Amino acid sequence: MSSSNQKITPFHGGLHLDGHKQVSTQTPIASIPVPQYLHIPVPHNSEVTATVGEHVLRGQALTTSSNSMTPAIHASSSGTVRAIEMHAVVNRSGQLLDCISIETDGNDKSIEPLAALKPSADNKQECLDRLRECGIVGLGGAGFPTAIKVATDKSIDTLIINAVECEPYITCDDMLMQEQASRVINGAETLASIVSAKEVLIGIEDNKPEAIKAMQAAASNAERGKIVIVPTIYPSGGEKQLIQLLTGKEVPSGGLPADLGVVCVNTATATASYDALHQGLALTERIITVTGAGVKKPGNYLTRLGTPISKLLDFAETDHKVYQQLRMGGPLMGIPVKDTSSPVVKITNCILAEAAQPQHAEQPCIRCGDCVRVCPAKLLPQQLYWFTRATEFEKAEDHGLFDCIECGCCDYVCPSNIPLVDYYRHAKFEANNIKSERIRSDRARIRFEQREQRLERKAEEKAALRAAKLKKLKEREEAKAAQQEGTQDNKQDEIAAALARVKAKKEKTND
């Protein structure tokens, strides 16, 4: 099965961009030598198990997590843990993160690979554990843990392999398919077995003829796996957009692809999943495109995770005077690199050196609507912008703020040069803050109300008790009074009797 007669449903908007892809596909994938130092960022809610001074081997887990869904990270070569401290990383906030720094010993010794695991309907949990243990996450850019993606208990009809790679300059998946198509197909097969998918669709943009040819050849021997050629329109590689292209269905707002019976996984992720299950290997390296202005040897490089970006740039013979800015990822969604000592991580698909571009000052929005025309999420980007400016985050949410996939199409076309996506990120952050603030205050309010009720109940109980006591006391007093009255009557009688007696005596003596 390899032909492509799948119906393509186009999505709204999108951009026709210059791919700039040939630049980095002229040479085969090369390996970057293991650097002297590796810096491996510690994921959130993970606990470091490695200790400073400890000798570690390639593939050895360095963290564990109480959250059973957080994938582990591993030493990507053998060496000695020298430090666990804050180090520069590539992120939007520019904050330092805890990193495990390993001084490599040059031997590059690995731990024993885990036993091969053949996925079937019966050992799903085992497979999920393996994916997590081997640190498999989405390598397309989002870094979502693959184990969570495939853990769904919904019935899955279609596994989609996202081999679209729609953002300009990036070619790591393209080259992976050209050189190792059968591994990709094996990966797809592995994941399809885990989720028990009936069909496997592999979506590739029509600007990668060589990859398509290689994949079609590899898929012809496979049981499942149909190559579907999609038009080159950014962002056809967005998960939601690809699902729409291939199935004609829209992932419900706030829902997951699994709700449609679809699981969508990136090409390199599929390959890494195959390595994890069949070879028992943890994720310690990936292919990274290095390209752009001043890069004299643009191409794709198999790089150990934790390698400083500067090493990649040096290996690709980059002239640091030519480019103006570095980006991790593509020109539209990539994150600016501020410090080249930052390490490459699992989601680093590309290091792009960008030439100086004419800088235009941000101008007021005139609601021209160019952004509406290109938005693949069918939003009204200009309205979201106005609501964000007015800090009306709830209104922005009503207008689908969280359906924004941050693809950057609106930024690209905005004639007023407004960095729209930055506004939406800010709005999402604020909207989430408001939400968690509300949850917190709701919780506090409920606690307060419960306390009030409790106090009231206690007060009532007390009052009732006191009332009962008072009543008892009163009754007792009344009873006492009654008794006393009784005794008084007796006394008076006695007195009267005595008086009578005295009187009688007196009368007697008088007689």
Added chain:
Amino acid sequence: MRQVLYALIPGTLLMSWIFGWGVLTNLILATIFCLGFEILAIKLRQRSVKIALSDYSAVVTAWLLAISLPPMMPWWMLLIGCCFAIIVAKHFYGGIGNNPFNPAMVGYVVLLIAYPLQMTQWLAPSHMVEALPSLANTLGVVFAGADLTIDAVSMATPLDTLKTELGLSKTLGEIRSTALFGTLAGAGWEWIAGLYALGGLYLVYLKIIPWQTPVALIAGMGVMASVFTLAMPDHFAPPTFHIITTGCILGAFFIATDPVSGCSSTKGRVIFAAGVGAIAYIIRGWGGYPDGIAFGVLLMNMAAPLIDHYTVPKAYGQSS
């Protein structure tokens, strides 16, 4: 917005050919005044004058105002119109992007309400007079307050004439037999409208304006006109007459398409433009003014936020 200016050139040139120097004096003075007010406002607001002028929005406002006004406007009326357009309608609300009303239409309506007589006195088109006012005469009228009627023949516009004469219970056929009227609409006017429409189509072709807006506005006016013409053909001009007027064409392609004061979604824009067309027709037919495009635009500007509220398109994944 330079393309918008280019699109206005052919219609404006023909207009000057037919009505003389007065069109150009309007245009030049309005441009100077609007730019002056824009620079003043930007300076007072301590923004960059260079950036503010580089978008040509003030020139577009000036141009639209100038060609909406009768030719040979006295300079001080233009000054008032430009002041309301740029200072009051635009910068009082926060400058470009923030104005809820179309600046050119605010300037126009202020003059229309304040000086109804001057605003309905148009020059006679060239084919109806022996000679158009000379440049000297024109400058005299514009700057020295010379009396228009001595130097040139002034008359009402075709729409105005139609309205007055229908009010005198003449039939449509009688009214349209005079030299003021051409085959489809006003003589000469219909050609000006045609060239403005051509400029508008150029903007549609360049995707600078959405095609839905002019279509909806023309449809809004056309449907209204068709209904009444079919009911009483002697008393209501056919849709072609109403549509091929400079008011309707300029409104459809150049004024209702202002994105700032209009609606956001395509659906909203259609409602907005159809509303402008319908309101303009109602004012033409039964209102106190010969044309209603400006009022239609301002009224729909008021309604735009409400329309926006009810026409938010379904985002990806929200339909199911």
